[in-house]
Amino acid sequence: MNKIFPSAEAAVADIPDGATLMIGGFGLCGIPEDLIAATVALGVRNLHTISNNMGIDHVGMGLMLEAGMVASHIGSYVGENKLLEEMVLGGRLDLTLVPQGTLAERIRAGGAGIPAFFTPAGAGTIVAEGKEVREFRGRPYVLEAGLTADFALVKAWRGDRMGNLVYRKTARNFNPVMATAARCTIAEVEEIVEPGMLDPDAIITPGIYVHRVVQWTGYEKHIERRTLRGGTK
Amino acid sequence: MNKIFPSAEAAVADIPDGATLMIGGFGLCGIPEDLIAATVALGVRNLHTISNNMGIDHVGMGLMLEAGMVASHIGSYVGENKLLEEMVLGGRLDLTLVPQGTLAERIRAGGAGIPAFFTPAGAGTIVAEGKEVREFRGRPYVLEAGLTADFALVKAWRGDRMGNLVYRKTARNFNPVMATAARCTIAEVEEIVEPGMLDPDAIITPGIYVHRVVQWTGYEKHIERRTLRGGTK
Amino acid sequence: MDAREIIARRAARELRDGFYVNLGIGIPTAVANYVPEGMEVILQSENGMLGVGPYPLAGSEDADLVNAGKETVTELPGTAYFSSADSFAMIRGGHVNLSILGALQVDREGNLANWMVPGKMLKGMGGAMDLVASARRVIVAMEHATKSGAPKILEACTLPLTGSGVVDTIITELAVMRVTPQGLVLEELGPEATVEQVQRLTGCSLIVTEPVRRMF
């Protein structure tokens, strides 16, 4: 069993126009930058993206936005992206904002075969409009649906050819849950190791969820807010 | 922050009559044997237990059963326990059988603030009787409710005084999910280590879920079916 | 070959390289012994393990390392452990390619009963209901009839169901049968079985197109 692909380009080559893509990361932390770049280079159109954020101008998913390849987006926070606002207001991009925990749980549910679940987040707000709301023990809960995708592009720290993955610090974020929810999960990893070298008790994403593994090229990781002890830079 | 209790007896001392207890383990693998023994010694009555199995005769939760302290039980498999059958048939114990995946997910939901979710397991069977069944994409799903408990008794491999836990091999099973679903989670660990010694990327149960930590006494672990290469036993 | 070996050998031919498979207790567990040379199949155990290895050598048993049948097993390079909730998320999410399990009864609509006989010792369904409701493909691997010769493959199950319309294929020592909207299609015959014998030991009529090919 060898899931290693020779390059990010090769790994994303069959993403078709109109595909639904989940893309890991929180802000610019833990984003699969090589896979995003390869997808931009592929030049597909009309993508439906699911990701907590939308990159920032000229970085991460910001590049996909600028390439005009995103038709719709589901996320929880898109605050650092001016182009996105223009596109949404101009009717060129269909944006759905979802509470972050609901987004994470919807993806987890999609991967776990749960078609719908009740959550308290958003009850009594516009998020609940048009959705079933039901009381449990006197409190209102909103029915939310599981989310799945055609492809998940995720970033991990170490992985093996069987697709087992571990993550580093808060770069984990949405990556493992998205890995479970796509028909084809492509993982970009900092280091490829031999099967058996990852502690079996500490594997976060078991290989069953991962279809393709790519060695990252070692780009510089971005820091959005460099805060330091004794005063921010 | 020091959640370490001096003994299993001290850690379970405030379990009252009528409490709901989740107890980790799959068969006899990964059961909190010291905590079970201490609960038996405590002599409380009328407990409501939630556990995948019910021990076997004279071992694990079998001892609680024999002590007559269990009023009701929710589990998925109780095949190795003759006394249980007698008690259920005699109306002395209220048994609810739940598909194992539904049991695990109900506990996960209880811990995760999800009051109810839809699952395909049991649709079209007696498990679905009296429950809401709804179709999603042409298939029937059963609405199941989250489960919580007053106390969770769990078994871990290593833990620290802040309550962080890791598990060993398949002794993990129901333990981490139960740890999230109780008002008071008590963990019996093989080894207590200093905070910082567990790899932060590999902690399975973050300390927030654990209220009390007890050093196990080093009982012999039981093997239910000793199967060997080239013939059993 | 005895009946159990025929069933396990034939079921193993449903495996494909790279498959993730869950094997039930009993005959299904034995399927692992017949994985074709050079094929890599990864076994999932619903108590929280991916990459189940063979039984341990004497002296290296580990009480913390058991399969869903509570048998001692071993790990392999690439094995991963996870919780019961994560394990059934994996199963329920359809990530397991194939689930092979035993049955008390199966019927022509693919209904399965394998967990409860009213009036007998109660045991519980364990993970069977989740597995059959969710695996991409469910194969029943079992002896064709009861020890007394009564059919286990029926027009309609009489025992409480484990799952409704969930079975794809039934493999016994006498036959391979596929569940279709028209009914059970007899696809293969066991080494020494005849169509008449199979039909006589089956509680519903089979769809037969002669000649029926042999299992092996």
Added chain:
Amino acid sequence: MDAREIIARRAARELRDGFYVNLGIGIPTAVANYVPEGMEVILQSENGMLGVGPYPLAGSEDADLVNAGKETVTELPGTAYFSSADSFAMIRGGHVNLSILGALQVDREGNLANWMVPGKMLKGMGGAMDLVASARRVIVAMEHATKSGAPKILEACTLPLTGSGVVDTIITELAVMRVTPQGLVLEELGPEATVEQVQRLTGCSLIVTEPVRRMF
């Protein structure tokens, strides 16, 4: 003390030893600077971290280690990382003792608006809706009025809500107010504030029982 320091200092007095706390972006983040000596408080960051440490020393920033405000932070002995799904399971399950966050508007029924101003740049609610719907206790820590002196504490929020009936306590530089079924109770006054001043800058009538004690 400037307004932000008063608010953060006062909010810190709501902490208790052993509390697990989620701090929102802005003033709430500063609450961590005023944890009383000898008290251990563990910070949860919804991007997947328990045990958030101080900002790093120059040169030791790690792009893989940020808080929910995307600021570089550090880890502590006992820190644990987990996925966003696990993080919000922790939040939604009510395991976080206290959530302190900012607001655009709060009203006498404990409704909170802090994510959207119609017609302005859209940003999204991030994790705020989950946090306010689920934490055991929600404290709003914010400046009492807008820069132009318009009330942010109202009879009823006019902006789209983040949560309905979710706020327990409001802490500003001028006052501490508790949400009760009868309305907002003025519990404390800021260092130099008067009841009249607080009432004038508040968009709903406060329940006042004189004398009102001072914050510090």
